[in-house]
Amino acid sequence: MAEINSQNALDFAFNPSSIAVVGASEQPFSFGYHFLRHLLDYGYKGVIYPVNPSKSSIMGLRAYPGLLSVPTDVDFVICCVPTDKVIPLLEECPVKKVKIVHLFTARLSETGRSQAVDQEKQIQIVADNLGIKLIGPNCMGIYSPAAGIAFGYDFPCRVGDIGVVFQSGGSATLLIQMGSLLGLSFSKAISYGNAMQISESDILDYLRDDFDTRIIAAYFEGVKNGRKFVYSLTETSKTKPVVVIKGGKGDSGTRSVTSHTAAVAGSQNIWKNVIQQAGAIEVNDLNEMTDLLMLFEYLPPVRGKRVGIIGGGGGKCVTSADLAEEAGLLVPPLSKGMRNKLKSIVPDLWDWLGNPMDFSIWGDSALKAMEAHQLFVESGDFDIVIIQVSDDNPLIPDMWSSIIKMEVEDIINLAAKKSTPVIAVLCGAKPGYDDLQNERWKTLAQQKSRLIQAKIPTFETTAEAVKALSRFVSYWQKRTAVS
């Protein structure tokens, strides 16, 4: 068989005509069960071959005793069998013209045991000799919503434009599930584990050239080839934002990396510099990642740091201004033009109002909320406007709710006009399920859903919003400076 390169092989993994799940099972604790079930749940349209030596049918599909007994060629194999069965399986692959194999199989070099390390090396030698491309081992493999392939439950079925390259399958699963709550959706995701053959750099290269991917989310524990990685990350960051978590920074994280994917974590400072110099963006956890992805997903490029902040009472405004400046943003005073406009609307208040604009000053004045929000958004004085929903207004619950709903309505209407980009902040409170019986927390949770559905970047706290925003603006400033 002519050798296939990594890029072509990944094409087959994301869009295979046929998949064999080797080690398919009806035992719901087994991954042979999960991977097969995901193909059914997410509506994979190609041909599925469950392979299991002791079953004639699994989940209503005809099962085959071995790969060789499958009636057609197979593009993609998902391998869930124990380590000692991997090499015999690989040896059968060329007969079936298999393009790429996902080795879910684990307990290899990540155990730190010399026998397992040797075993992993053996697998690699056999695969190299046979010209078979491998994803893994010790990973969750492929999520390709367009093809109906996934590696977890509750993944979005809709196809998006965020590409995911994650060394950790559990973290990739959380990213996709958490992101879906913020309205994020994904083009392709790959959890690549020990990176025995297909490496982080190969996947970055693939996602860079992938027409369906506009934004990239990455989690790396180590790299196989530093020079190649720096090149791939730099080239990719030139055309697409790459948001990176580096796993394994301190002593204990580095130890954990070894037992997780057997990667070499490397020096924290070198990593920091590499990410920065490549033009990628480092974040510290999945929440910071989804926050930033939300900005890339919903907002156009923002290249200035002037922030208008409106809504909420005095204390909230003061704290927000502090947080924004500490995050490196600018919160300029109101311009002369804006002050003149305010003077004509609220002659008794104009001199007292500022940026941030405290709702408790103008909330019951002639200045209507819609008008105030609009002034900020249409002034041209700001690069971005943060509208804080006034959840600290002191009114009785039903009036309180009306204010919240009206402000959210305003935000949605203003964002639709696409003048200055808008970010919404509401509900820093953390209700448990029981608390949602209360109208206050129910309203906030409902309005959050509404904002997300309208594709408006929505944060629970201003601290989170300005942290993400600062990174977002820095990225666009840097990218503009380069190009």
Add this chain to the structure above:
Amino acid sequence: MAEINSQNALDFAFNPSSIAVVGASEQPFSFGYHFLRHLLDYGYKGVIYPVNPSKSSIMGLRAYPGLLSVPTDVDFVICCVPTDKVIPLLEECPVKKVKIVHLFTARLSETGRSQAVDQEKQIQIVADNLGIKLIGPNCMGIYSPAAGIAFGYDFPCRVGDIGVVFQSGGSATLLIQMGSLLGLSFSKAISYGNAMQISESDILDYLRDDFDTRIIAAYFEGVKNGRKFVYSLTETSKTKPVVVIKGGKGDSGTRSVTSHTAAVAGSQNIWKNVIQQAGAIEVNDLNEMTDLLMLFEYLPPVRGKRVGIIGGGGGKCVTSADLAEEAGLLVPPLSKGMRNKLKSIVPDLWDWLGNPMDFSIWGDSALKAMEAHQLFVESGDFDIVIIQVSDDNPLIPDMWSSIIKMEVEDIINLAAKKSTPVIAVLCGAKPGYDDLQNERWKTLAQQKSRLIQAKIPTFETTAEAVKALSRFVSYWQKRTAVS
């Protein structure tokens, strides 16, 4: 009338026998409405006198045309009338032996207008001459759950041990409402606004000596008397943890402070040093504050930084270790004793396991979750154990739910044994209301409620947990060093 000191006056504000709400109203946008309604809603047991010149009854209570027409003496007056009516009201107070007046009345010095500044000065002179103590102006006043007094809707009725001294009423309202979702409850809270007379230092002194207050939450924008403040904060921090937000740090925050409470924000560096040297603890927003209060509320003193982390898959464990170390905590390797115990339980895994302990390695082994958690908590190797609920486990939804519920059950049982203190982390995801239809998010929200009800410090992310924990441990280390 013999002059009353601030401490005695505050006693009356928190426990008055009678309250006159001057400017009481049935107009639901007015504060004369809110303050009266709060007394009824929260079951104030003393005598309530609504005062309004044009009503004979308000909310079913007999109303009086003026303070002088009220039939008995009055301990506490809540003043909601416009600025020009304040001095005539104050002049009537001695006749009724009023001990303290809460001036909700605003639009004074915080407007920045010279006439209003003069007016505020006039009020102060009159009050001083008459020997009347004032809270405010421009503030929300008193929350005293034991007495049935409150300044917002949806405040907890239960009496707790957190005392609140907040210059901002809106932020105090959010603190109390948000805190209640984490099971926090309050002894007394005061929003004191422009601090014309009763100052932040007076209130700190009061809360320091208050038998019902064990923990203090503070929000300051400026101080009236720096030397007195440093003394009060230092003395108070010696016996009770004081968690402080300083509002007004950068340029725009400082501007906002002026228009909010007319305070002088002061230098950011001086404030940072004052708070630190006093032994108080600075946080940046209400979320960081409630997170830290939760630790003081639920945990005994913790004076060591050795953290055990257990639960969640490999990527989650790696990131958690990184976050904990970056927050200044220690994540030591497993001790020899612990490794020996593991060897006897899981001879095939013991050498591979570490701290953090990755659920995906041992999740389906002979080591049961309860036993693993228990090993960590009872080892004596850690000063605190963070149990991460394994929401990244890859199982089918109903098994996934069982794992989550079982782990939460474990946490509750272990915490009840009161050996090593335990913190729970679950659900960094941010579901909107619609998402709670999904079993996954519903389960996490339900289990969060369950943990909070069991009084276990529960965080949505490890990043938040370790940030709060690091401050918590530093406080206790410092306090031990001093005493």
